[in-house]
Amino acid sequence: MSVNQTRNWRASVLTLFPEMFPGPLGLSLAGRAMAGGVWSLDAVQIRDFATDKHRSVDDTPFGGGAGMVLRADIVDLAYVSVADERPRVFLTPRGRPFTQADARRFVAGPGVVLLCGRYEGVDQRAIEARDWEEISIGDYVLSGGELAALVFLDACVRLLPGVMGAAESAEEESFSGELLEYPHYTRPAEWQGRGVPGVLLSGDHGAVAAWRQLQAEKITRERRPDLWARYVARPRSKEARAEQTVFANQASVATRATAP
Numbered sequence: 278m279s280v281n282q283t284r285n286w287r288a289s290v291l292t293l294f295p296e297m298f299p300g301p302l303g304l305s306l307a308g309r310a311m312a313g314g315v316w317s318l319d320a321v322q323i324r325d326f327a328t329d330k331h332r333s334v335d336d337t338p339f340g341g342g343a344g345m346v347l348r349a350d351i352v353d354l355a356y357v358s359v360a361d362e363r364p365r366v367f368l369t370p371r372g373r374p375f376t377q378a379d380a381r382r383f384v385a386g387p388g389v390v391l392l393c394g395r396y397e398g399v400d401q402r403a404i405e406a407r408d409w410e411e412i413s414i415g416d417y418v419l420s421g422g423e424l425a426a427l428v429f430l431d432a433c434v435r436l437l438p439g440v441m442g443a444a445e446s447a448e449e450e451s452f453s454g455e456l457l458e459y460p461h462y463t464r465p466a467e468w469q470g471r472g473v474p475g476v477l478l479s480g481d482h483g484a485v486a487a488w489r490q491l492q493a494e495k496i497t498r499e500r501r502p503d504l505w506a507r508y509v510a511r512p513r514s515k516e517a518r519a520e521q522t523v524f525a526n527q528a529s530v531a532t533r534a535t536a537p
């Protein structure tokens with residue numbers, strides 16, 4: 278894809294640690310895409326918008342308690358320095374869980390402005406005043422939003438046109454559909470006494486597809502009952518349901534026939 282066909286998706290990150298960016302996103306596929314102009318990243322130092330001589334950005338919480346809170350006025354000044362039509366995301370463990378559907382939604386737009394919290398949090402008025410969307414990358418607490426921002430951006434950027442090599446590898450992987458991914462194998466065909474499922478060496482594309490579907494279903498059922506329940510309940514036509522049954526039967530036959 279030539280440079281003038283690319284998207285030029287733009288990310289701005291408001292942070293007290295701009296040195297953490299682009300970090301890993303400057304390497305590999307994301308780094309190459311950034312160098313090629315597919316996307317850009319600017320990290321904005323929130324402290325540059327402090328208004329006192331000590332350059333302070335935080336203060337003690339009203340009502341008491343441990344830690345410090347980022348000031349609403351300073352955070353908002355930092356936002357205004359990059360504000361445009363892009364959506365705003367505040368990374369916080371209090372947010373809604375980040376999903377593949379979110380990544381797809383954000384790459385469809387012009388880019389994103391991310392706000393990284395530190396200390397105990399950000400004054401809630403700054404969040405409400407601009408209606409920042411609050412997103413968490415998982416049920417654990419990081420020491421700040423920066424690593425969460427890197428995760429968020431990686432998930433988005435790899436979906437931009439021209440970033441991933443083989444288009445279909447993004448399509449097939451876990452969470453693009455509703456199932457976890459089937460296992461992969463490559464040469465050597467035997468390693469430390471371990472073989473490869475025979476169906477994968479059979480050259481029968483239909484049998485391979487059926488086996489992979491069965492494996493994806495099995496692993497999803499075992500590891501992620503939440504995803505499995507959603508998969509089983511998904512709306513399907515009568516024809517699709519019948520096809521699925523044939524598919525699953527075919528796959529179980531193929532599995533029984535595998536070696537070793």
Ligand code: ADE
Pocket residue numbers: 368369370412413414415416417418419420421422425
């Ligand atoms: N900041 C700290 N922990 C976080 C998390 N789990 N997700 C997003 N931002 C965070």
